[in-house]
Amino acid sequence: MLWPATHLDFDGINDYVNCGNAPAVQISGNAITLEARVKFKSFAGSFNDGSIINKEQNSPDYGYMLRAGSSGIVNFNLGNGWWNELSSPSYSVTTGVWHHIAATYDGSTMKIYVDGVLVASQVRANIYFSSTNQNLMIGSWSNIGRYLNAAVDEVRVWNVSRTAAEIQHYMNCELSNPTSQTGLVAYYQFNQGIDSADNTALTTLADSSATAYTATLNNFTLNGTTSNWLSGSSVVTGSTCSILSSNDFAFNFENVKVYPNPSSGIFQLQIQEEVQLEVYDLMGKMVLQKNVQAGAAFFDLSQYASGVYILKATNVFGDTIVSKIVKE
Template sequence: MRPMYQYGAADVRYGQRIQLGTSSPIDLSGSASYSIGFWLRPRAPAYDGYLVMSGMSYYIGLHGMQLTLSIPGMNTPQRSELELLPDQWQYVLLVFESTGANAGSYALSVNGTPLIEGSISRVTASSGLFTLGTTTDAQFCNVAFWSAALPEGERQPVWDVPQPGSTLAACYSFSDGSTGDVSGHNRGAATFLEGAQVVMLAPAMRLVNAAVQPSPRDALAVVANGAPFSVQAWFNAHAPSDFQAASRTVFACKDPNNGYGFTMGLEWNGTGFNLQLSLSSAGSGEGWGHNLQLAPGDWHHLAATYDGTTLSIYLDGVIDMNIPCTFPSLAAPVWLFGASPDASVAGGAAYDFQGHLQAAGLWSRALSASEVQQYMASDPSDAEGCVAYYAWNGAILANQVTGNPPVLLNTAMPSIVVTPPAASTPPPGVSNTLVTAVQPSYRNQPSARWAAEEVPYPAQSPISRDQVDSILAAYEPVLAAVPGAMKDRLRSLFRNNLYLGLARANGPSGMPVGTIAGKVVGSEYVFYHHTAQGAVECGRMELAVDTECIGWVISVAATSICLLLSVVGLGFSASKAVSALRPLISESTALLKSVGDAAKGTTDASTVIRVIKALYIGGTLGKVFGAMLTGSWYTIALNCAMLILMVAGLFTTGGAYLAVVLAQLALNLVTLIVLIAQKPSNCC
């Protein structure tokens, strides 16, 4: 079966390659402009490896995790200062703008941030076929070629096949599992050599001796009071180990104090998985099962509906069992995905599931058979009676009905399941059109790995040691609500990322890379985006009363928005951030004051959250994102708005999800703190 969220990608290992078509779709002589863009997920460092190449001397490659660029005519290949993230999707775009015969300027960017820029003359033409891979270990999606330099407004990453147009010369998407050119020009199909292949990728929640608990704030007792309810999820169970019990809980709702409630899942009988259901109430306990011999490693959909007298169980959209029964009303119901609530064991849950879950949903009513099939392949969060829905197909982990994040128990974490296209058949009643995943997450800055060796405190830091200690101390209350097994790892990740950020904070223009800061130039306030190559102008604002203070506040707001977008997994343009925020802030005295007051606080770990919350409360973020985001995929904006809601809601409550968000922001947090420390004297 095919899970609800899945997409294809070209997969190459070291020594494998993919030939794109039978001729070059663009002119590489230097006398014509062109652009090359592709989504990349590098799995391991490659030293002087090739990602995309034409001939032997034209290539975009990797040195470790640093991008490299070679255009025939360069004295030496160029290398980026920042590293890519392994096992994360990132959008790589090369734009070459011809300035005459065999000459032009080039810009190689990742997720909208330029990493390698320059100009070149005496370009030597290359007419070789484009190939992917050869000496890298990576995955590719939506590899596109344009016969023009993309304008600034079209250089942002969009997780879709590019729109057909006069300049789109070729596009090898792979997202539907096919290998052909989908640009409309019908160029030759991609040829897979030495074992390269297309694979199907399904983002999901990885549960290995772990579980997910819906947020207590969602008050899901409404589906655990003996009344009708429905529950569903896609699952992919791992092959069992000799040290596991036979049962595998997919979902459960029980009172952990007395054990009343139900568990539903699988049972391993030595050769395959069978369905299993248990129901416990005062004075009785019953169990049911069905011998199915499901193989491990396959995707299946499991759903249960209860109408008050009968429990109906569906496997892959088809009714499997109808069980007359009566569900008890629970005094203290706890819902879990991947485990069974049990107060008698450490941690309060029996972790027995090994595998992945995706698209889990809960309803306060019984679904019909047709609705079970419908919501196998469509988002039910707006459906009548749906009280919780977790897609688990990207950076957004929250209940998409309420916006509340779940509690991740015992290091549950997002992951990706890889399967061959042949093992991916659509659910019943669904067309062969692939249901694709949401935009994958990526970040603009390198991140600390889980490592035995801690990152040392940097010798040169842009902020004082007292401020650093204050940031670390402010993170401890957030960790208080995190399960013990995760606490030390998140603390280590936060500290390592913060130290890495401090070590790399002093960019070539004296400001951290990624910061948006401005200064007065004549009668205007000019904003600069500080990149690895120096400061780049990204916006201007006419002088007004208290202009420096207004400019500083908009700099803080624009930087915080860009940093948040990098954590959410959306590309951004500094110029768009400034142009969208400038009129909103300069025209709103209340918003100006709230953002300014938040930014003037102490520089601790919650500074960025306070600024974001001030923007959210000011009613401005929706307008900002509406102005910044491009493309027709409205779910990007929806998911982004959800994260804002989560961050704002968790600001005062803490919890595991906020700990994860802060850990991801830690490396970038330094850019905001350094900017805040440069508050103008007239911002009292």
């Protein structure tokens, strides 16, 4: 049976998508958001080499980029004559699973989110980053190279800074009415082709934003199970989210901080309001439950096996957020 493809596989050797240099993506100023869903097959030797979204000029350094590489580090860069750089902790992303990665700048603070969780943040006030005439690339940098060995879906470029609530709400679905989304200047949904089939005729990538600038695929085999249009992304055609309401902004991941993460057992929780805390293993078994008052608190998973756990925090109004934590 033939299945519609849901994403594009990059081979890490020479595959890349050239998105051109439409005026809309020549972003300059003090606000930007970059987003993509990525499943890494392996990491480049350095995060400098794993280009996800790249519009980069060097000497002088202008443009913007989102990268990931060695030890699961995510890197976000803005150029205003030199690079203003923010990197996540090691192992923020792993291979073999889909991650949503986002980076934002609001004129004050650079931030990186992985799966809706804020993993890196640094105050960088008044970076007025500059545009460049280099083309926007997916899976490579502007001089061709630094290739990405990963599956990619849902690439979004904004000339506004998206909030944590917006990132969390829309990270696992398609944007509805993309041509009317404020600040959305490039949106590649990757809803083309047939899974693992002969897609050699499909050498372009549609832009669903109002910019509607068609990108060009370069060096993809477009036949078989690698370097081709494939299925398997959880975001499929038509999986749109509801419109975000004002209530969705009240309680989000920026209200709750957990560190260190990963931890050998003792986690510290920093919370801005009273919550009920629950921790589950990946089989759905609850391993911890406690009420936590606003401020700082600790919880201990030392007695449990190493691995990924799910943290659930519910405030007094019944609003809930869910996050991943790692017990080493």
